[in-house]
Amino acid sequence: MSRRRLWIVALIVALVAAYFLSGADEWLTLANLQAEQSRFQAWLARDPVTVIGGFFTIYVFMAALSLPGAALMTLLGGALFGLGWGLVIISFASSLGATLAASIARSLLRGPLERRFAPQLERINAGIRREGAFYLFTLRLIPLFPFFVINLVMGLTRMRLRTFYWVSQLGMLPGTAVYVNAGRELGALDSLSGILSPGLIGSFVLIGLFPWLARALVTVARRRRLARRFDRPARFDYDIVVIGAGSAGLVASYIAAAVKAKVALVECHRLGGDCLNTGCVPSKALIRAARLAAEIRSAHRFGIDAGEPRIDFAGVMAHVRRAVRQVEPHDSRERYEGLGVAVMAGRACLDDPWRVRVSGTGGERVLTARHVIVASGARPRLPDLPGLDRVEVLTSDNLWQLDALPERLVVLGGGPIGCEIGQSFARLGSRVSLVQKGEQLLPREDPDVADSVRERLEREGVEVWLETRAVRVEPGDTKDGVDLLVAERWLASGKIETRRLAFDRLLVAVGRQANVEGLGLEALGVETREDGTLAVNEHLQSVLPSVWACGDVTGPFQLTHASAHQAWHATVNALFGEFKRFRVNYRALPAVTYTEPEVARVGLNEREARVQGIDYEVTRYALSELDRAIAEGRTEGFVKVLTVPGRDRILGVSIVGQGAGEMLAEFTLAMTHGIGLDKLLGTIHPYPTWSEATKAAAGQWKNAHKPERLLSWLGGYFRWRREGRRNA
Template sequence: MNSKKLILLAVIGVVVAVFIGFGGPELLTLENLQKNQASLEQWISQNLLVAVLGFAGIYVLVTALSLPGAAIMTLAGGAFFGNVFGLIAVSVASTIGASLAFLVARFLMRDTLREKYRETVAKMDRGIQKDGAFYLATLRLVPVFPFFLINLAMGLTAMKLKTYALVSWAAMLPGTFVYVNAGTQLAQIESTGDILSADLLLSFALLGLFPLIAKFIVGFIRKRRVYAGWQKPDSFDYNLLVIGGGSAGLVSAYIASAVKAKVALIEKDKMGGDCLNTGCVPSKALIRSAKAADTLRHANRYGLESVPVKGSFKNIMKRVQDVVAKVEPHDSPERYRKLGVDCIFGTASFVSPWELEVVHNDGRVERLTARSIVVATGGRPAVPPIPGLADMEPLTSDNLWSLDTQPGRLLVLGGGPIGSELAHAFQRLGSQVTQVEMGDRLLAKEDADVADVVMKQFREDGIDLRLNHAASEFAIEDGEKVAYCDHNGERVRIPFDQVLVAVGRAANTKGLGLEKIGVEPLPNGTVPVEEDMSLRFPNVFACGDVAGPYQFTHAAAHQAWYAAVNGLFGQFKRFKVDYRVMPWVTFTSPEVGRVGLSEAEAKEKGIAYEVTRYGLDDLDRAIAESADYGFIKVLTPPGKDKILGAVVVGTHGGEILAEFTLAMKHGLGLNKILGTIHPYPTWNESAKYAAGEWKRAHAPQGVLNLLEKLHGWRRGKNSGDKAGKYSTT
């Protein structure tokens, strides 16, 4: 920190110390002001100008340093100076103080506050970028955050001081008037009868209703601004139009039909989306076949004779497709049409916030209107622009399922959940898998101890893990496919037969015409949604992979509820999406199930926590199944049993996780899990034993010591000797 900042910091420290030392917090209370009201009014009447200037100076100081008492001083402004002088003094002083706080944050605390209030500042940055001065005016009119936090946080943005001061003054003026006016009435209370006076009741009513009135006005202005230049149809074909027939789109349409809304679902390919056709369902079917192969290959674990695994890869893939076909009726157009959904096969693009142009797969073109539109177009595998990769005809999680010949040597790019699941499955089915990951471990979003268990199993099963390897080039040399990777400055050559790319996913936004309605995808490819899942316009929504931040089927379904309900009933009540309890499972062997915070995330966010661990090697059911490896890890606040996060690494990890997810969702702590009867012997007993580990670590030792003495006293002073007297040894 440079000398100028140190000097400013020292000055601020001295002023704050003086404020506290002279009892500022105690002086700036309503009780104290009323107590000294008569004497203050007499002095103010004789020294009005000095009083107003002095009051304004103190107000500037309190606001600039974010000291407590600004609200009381605003009431006092009305009480002692009346509406006119009070409003002038408070509005000018609050603007100057806010501007000084803005400058202090910009000069002195930019780095510190960006770190401490990261999420808040990120929201404000997005708001400033999107709406600029209007966003600041919204915060001032309907303060989502305390004013002092707005002052400090805005200093971290790129907003100009002149704009900040002018907008703050104008936007705070209505609220300032309400408070000052309330203060003029407070000064009139001399008896209990005054409390029921019409003026006072009106002032308090205005004070209470102002936030609601301001929120309505801001919403009205925002709506007028965002729809400016668009002509809303007089009538609509549908209540809800949904683009995309994956998990998010299906749930949105289902909800709309359940409440008897007229809804149409537009899908260009197959209903069910990635989850049914290329994701969750086929991958889990393949993983099950791989697990069966591993069981046969290691039957000696169960007292049987291990046998070499023989099978047709074509038959395995046929089984996968049979599984997809068996699940398909759940997502079929026939089922949804019976539910009342108009299923349309084609592509859709925006014409306006209420109108879509639909090109049917048979070439027919029509325009459809709806009061609300939901974008649920999902995502696709991302293929990085590595030289030569396109010439390898790479496999992805989309086109993998058309294989009928098993790759002998499979190169997997990516160490995330998809890459790890498929790498392990193919290795167990007999391919020689080399998995390349740029980082120093697999499953980078999980804690290191979690990834270690998975990587240990991968290596035992024969996967060639290449960590800290970055693929830089692909080529065909002497008829053989090869990949070149950078590894700590060394160029590494890896031959392979086929390459599977699993380095992430990109949202499907091409062809939607989002630019026509002023929507631009974010740098990560997803579209920018608000907390109610709306997409710039209050009647346009997005959910699922196209919206992020989670790319799970269950997350898409969760978001779809908010998109559909807000789309149908948002004019009356809007719901903000709740991500507080979001579980997920990586279906490797062992499985990795997690909900809530990891240790790394808790440290990053500065959240104090304790860790409780339970090893699954202690679980009777795991031992009986020769699957006694892995662990459960639960994060709790120090000394409390509230669950901040839980991870299960082991067989049936996803199923075990459900109990912790339920507990977190409904605020149940580990003590509740411990007090629940679990059937024996089951995998879910492990949740109870993990809770027991927490209880054991937090046992009241002082009480236990006293109980030990009590029990000894109840046995009798010489009970130990008597026990020895009758011993048979």
């Protein structure tokens, strides 16, 4: 750190310390200010220049150093100087102090942060150059964050301080006026009965209503800015145009049609999206066939010897495709047109926030809509791996076209898709090697959960390579050549072990990337996040008020039910947002990995709780204690419940074992509706069922929190009943 920065830091620390050591923070209370008001008024009458100058300087000092008490100083200014002069003095003082705070943050931190996080900050600064002034204005008008946070954060950007000053001056003016007026009314109190005066009540009602009024003002301003940039249609063909007919787009269309809105649904490929055609449905059909093969192999444990199953892989894939065809009518064009949705085949591109150009076999047409919902989904991501383009790569998209079982399958990626497909192919007879860059499989799960899956995969013959980095692909050079994946792994000794994994087919399952290209969003100023997903707010609205997004294209959870959850919020907020908006909440969002043992989770796990600094208590119940699990010979796994320390409120649940996803539903219901473990324990569960694991886990929590003192008293009472009365 430079000497100049050290001097600035030392000065700031000294000033802040002096503020708190002097007791100024304790003196700045409403009661003290009211008690001293008469002295201030007398002083102001004698020497107005000193009082006004001193007040102005103190206010600037407090705002510049982000010290507490600004709200009370604003009330005091209203009481001392009245609405007119108070508004002028405080408006300029607060804006000048905010600009100094931004300047201090810029001098101390911007340089080092830009050197370390240059790509990320460049994206932010690009947005600041384009929409920075209006964004700052909305933050000032509707303070989602404390003003001192806005000052410090905006100081780290490339916004000009002159722009920062005048936007802050303008944006804070309405709120300052409301508080100054409230201070003027408080200053006029001469008795407790004055609290019920219409002026004071009106001032505080205005404070309460101001955020809503400001939000309405910002909405109108945004619409006018859009109307100036683009030619807004005088009338619209549709209320909503939905781009993409995957799980998110279908749910959005269904909801909009159900409330009698006019909806158009545009899809360039197949209705049903990944879930129906390449994801949930085909993968679960494959997993079921592979699980049946594993059950036949292990049937001897139950006294039934069926021998080694004969795998007809073409028949397995026929079963997979049959399952897709049977589910297909649920997502068909005929069904949605019957619901009143206009279904169109073609590629969609936004010409402006209200016009969607659809290009298909029948030519082009432009649809106008009050709102556009982008639900274009995602596709498998291919890593930048030398030699990968020289072999035919399998992904979760094209895997279902296989008709022959690969003898050697290498799976790159140890997330849910890699683990599910890798285990299934191993059970069907492939020799599977699974390569994972991280230190565990299923990186979002706790280590004990991931270890359970790894141990089962290894028992079933899957070679699991953890902390192993793929380096390149070496295609076979001759007719009988062998394709190889070259990978490196760091050993405990510090040496690098190089492995050459031979494969007949290579499955890449390292994640998915959002489908945002070709939609015209970038030209309209709709930004993407660092991971490539569309940037939206907590209501799923983009920077353009008429453009919304849901599903895999915006994340953060690429799950069918998460997409449906988001689609409800995006559609309802688009149609009825002028009256009420709903923030999307992921607190009780469940997720299941369909390996064996199955892995299911809702809410926080231990890893996430530690990262977020949330205190928790763990209750663990082993399925080896469950009668149904013992009877079926499926004792592998556990139920792990995280609760608030000393309370039965559920923070999260992780389940490993047979039917984990089904068992999770009761916990998900409990978290959604605020039901604690005590009430789950008091619920009757049929015996013997897997659902009893829920009650058993709640019972373990209850046993760990039993009232020992009360039980001790009860022991004494019963002893007295047994012995005391007889002796009497």
